[in-house]
Amino acid sequence: MKKHHPFRNLYLGLTLLFLYAPIAVLIVFSFNADANRSVFTGFSLKWYEKLFESDALIQSLVNSLIVAVLSSIIATIIGTYGALIIGKMRAKYRNMTINIINIPMINAEIVTGLSLMMLFVFLSIPLGFGTLLIAHVMFNVPYVIMSVLPKVKQLNNSTYEAALDLGATPGYAFRKVVLPDLMPGVISGLLMSFTMSLDDFIISYFTTGPGFPTLSVTINSMTKKKVPLSVNALSALMFVIVFVVLLIANLPKKGEKKNG
Amino acid sequence: MKNKLNKALRAVPLYVWVILFTVIPLFMIVFYAFFKVQDGGGYEFTMEFIQKSVTNGDYIHSFLISVKYAAVSTVVCLIVGYPVAYFLNQISERIRDFIMVLFLLPMWMNFIIRTYAMRSLMEKNGLLGFLWDFLGIKGGTLIGTEAAIIIGMVYNFLPFMILPIYTSLTKMDRGLIEAAQDLGANKIKVFTKVLLPLTMPGIVSGITMVFMPSVTTFVIPQMLNNKVMTIGSIIEYKFKQEASSTAVSGVGAALSMVLMIIVIISMTFVNRFSDAEEIREEKEKRRVN
Numbered sequence: 001m002k003k004h005h006p007f008r009n010l011y012l013g014l015t016l017l018f019l020y021a022p023i024a025v026l027i028v029f030s031f032n033a034d035a036n037r038s039v040f041t042g043f044s045l046k047w048y049e050k051l052f053e054s055d056a057l058i059q060s061l062v063n064s065l066i067v068a069v070l071s072s073i074i075a076t077i078i079g080t081y082g083a084l085i086i087g088k089m090r091a092k093y094r095n096m097t098i099n100i101i102n103i104p105m106i107n108a109e110i111v112t113g114l115s116l117m118m119l120f121v122f123l124s125i126p127l128g129f130g131t132l133l134i135a136h137v138m139f140n141v142p143y144v145i146m147s148v149l150p151k152v153k154q155l156n157n158s159t160y161e162a163a164l165d166l167g168a169t170p171g172y173a174f175r176k177v178v179l180p181d182l183m184p185g186v187i188s189g190l191l192m193s194f195t196m197s198l199d200d201f202i203i204s205y206f207t208t209g210p211g212f213p214t215l216s217v218t219i220n221s222m223t224k225k226k227v228p229l230s231v232n233a234l235s236a237l238m239f240v241i242v243f244v245v246l247l248i249a250n251l252p253k254k255g256e257k258k259n260g
Numbered sequence: 261m262k263n264k265l266n267k268a269l270r271a272v273p274l275y276v277w278v279i280l281f282t283v284i285p286l287f288m289i290v291f292y293a294f295f296k297v298q299d300g301g302g303y304e305f306t307m308e309f310i311q312k313s314v315t316n317g318d319y320i321h322s323f324l325i326s327v328k329y330a331a332v333s334t335v336v337c338l339i340v341g342y343p344v345a346y347f348l349n350q351i352s353e354r355i356r357d358f359i360m361v362l363f364l365l366p367m368w369m370n371f372i373i374r375t376y377a378m379r380s381l382m383e384k385n386g387l388l389g390f391l392w393d394f395l396g397i398k399g400g401t402l403i404g405t406e407a408a409i410i411i412g413m414v415y416n417f418l419p420f421m422i423l424p425i426y427t428s429l430t431k432m433d434r435g436l437i438e439a440a441q442d443l444g445a446n447k448i449k450v451f452t453k454v455l456l457p458l459t460m461p462g463i464v465s466g467i468t469m470v471f472m473p474s475v476t477t478f479v480i481p482q483m484l485n486n487k488v489m490t491i492g493s494i495i496e497y498k499f500k501q502e503a504s505s506t507a508v509s510g511v512g513a514a515l516s517m518v519l520m521i522i523v524i525i526s527m528t529f530v531n532r533f534s535d536a537e538e539i540r541e542e543k544e545k546r547r548v549n
Binding site for chain 1: 273274288344358369376473527
């Protein structure tokens with residue numbers, strides 16, 4: 001039996017319309033022939049050409065990607081190590097440590113960003129690439145720890161010991177026995193860090209300097225003046241990439257549930 | 261014995277990291293709120309900043325309106341988002357995950373870009389302004405109105421409300437609703453006695469995840485209604501526009517400290533119903549789906 005739910009579908013449809021209308025308009029006007037943001041005067045790809053000529057946008061995109069890649073890798077290493085340490089702690093210390101580590105995840109981003117900025121100013125470290133990287137690693141570490149920790153708790157210590165008994169060095173046993181069990185958590189922590197880092201504005205805004213703007217920092221400063229439609233073009237490209245990736249990741253797969 | 265020492269030593273870098281980049285920065289806020297940089301280079305204790313930040317009428321006003329806008333947006337998100345989560349949970353499983361992805365996809369757009377997109381839509385020469393003109397409302401624009409701020413917040417944070425409620429609905433045993441109906445409960449009873457209590461953890465996480473970024477935001481008011489100075493805007497102004505990048509604004513630090521205290525108080529209040537773990541889970545779900 002097939003029931004129709006006109007109200008339900010209408011409600012969900014309208015909510016989706018609300019969420020997508022601004023993005024759709026943004027994308028449509030990226031193809032506009034002149035700089036007008038309300039009247040579509042004709043189809044053109046000139047804003048896409050302008051985008052690739054715009055050093056500010058491309059350079060900040062590259063900056064964002066560099067920080068996202070580096071910070072997610074460093075955060076994954078620190079976070080995996082942290083999860084291994086925390087997983088072996090006694091419950092009392094473990095909860096206390098987790099609570100402290102979780103602070104940047106729960107705290108308001110503006111407070112986290114400012115607190116780091118004050119630390120850097122106090123230590124007279126000039127704001128730029130280094131401080132931005134530290135800030136991103138700092139807010140990514142808790143996410144990695146929290147996604148690896150459940151895997152650490154599931155670890156079976158006797159397989160590691162068996163490997164040692166069979167003559168494996170601790171490093172070899174770790175790589176061949178422990179790490180594979182942690183991998184799903186490590187990968188999801190890495191992906192999560194990467195996207196969190198790429199998406200961040202507020203913390204970056206307070207912890208980077210004029211010499212190393214990220215994409216969101218650059219776009220934010222562009223919105224103070226008349227925004228070139230090449231921003232729309234870049235947003236459209238990014239949206240399409242994410243859309244395709246997510247669609248591919250979510251469409252077929254039957255039976256198997258998400259695993260990071 | 262040696263083993264124990266080894267174990268303790270291995271934890272040292274973790275603690276160094278956490279203390280250096282999580283604990284000390286928070287103390288820096290307190291430090292700069294109470295210590296003034298002297299001309300010679302030393303620091304001097306002062307109550308001036310903290311006194312200013314809790315007695316100055318402008319600051320009190322901005323705290324109040326920030327809470328007001330955040331509260332209204334949170335309520336709107338709850339009213340709009342709860343039915344969305346409920347309906348999503350009813351969709352046949354075959355397409356449910358896909359529809360869910362559609363709801364999460366806009367969150368992958370950068371926050372700044374999303375707000376900019378909303379502004380383009382609202383502007384006088386934007387699409388809505390065009391529509392207003394068409395309807396005969398002259399010079400109509402949402403930019404600069406209170407509604408603009410609320411819409412901007414709801415637009416940006418609505419998925420944060422939908423997701424946790426949806427999660428708690430999927431965890432719920434559907435048989436419970438049928439059981440309540442069989443026992444004679446009407447729709448309202450089913451909602452207040454079964455649905456609402458069982459989805460409470462989701463509602464609470466949703467409220468936190470919408471209220472927190474809303475009450476501290478400065479981007480949304482700056483882009484959609486720059487006449488309004490929320491507490492976030494004032495702090496941003498103190499640090500990025502009034503002070504140079506190598507100096508710290510004492511009043512800004514004091515205001516951040518007050519903001520942090522408000523956040524801590526509301527978090528402890530909320531934590532009685534939900535926990536950090538849940539919030540993390542939700543954030544993770546919206547990222548890695």
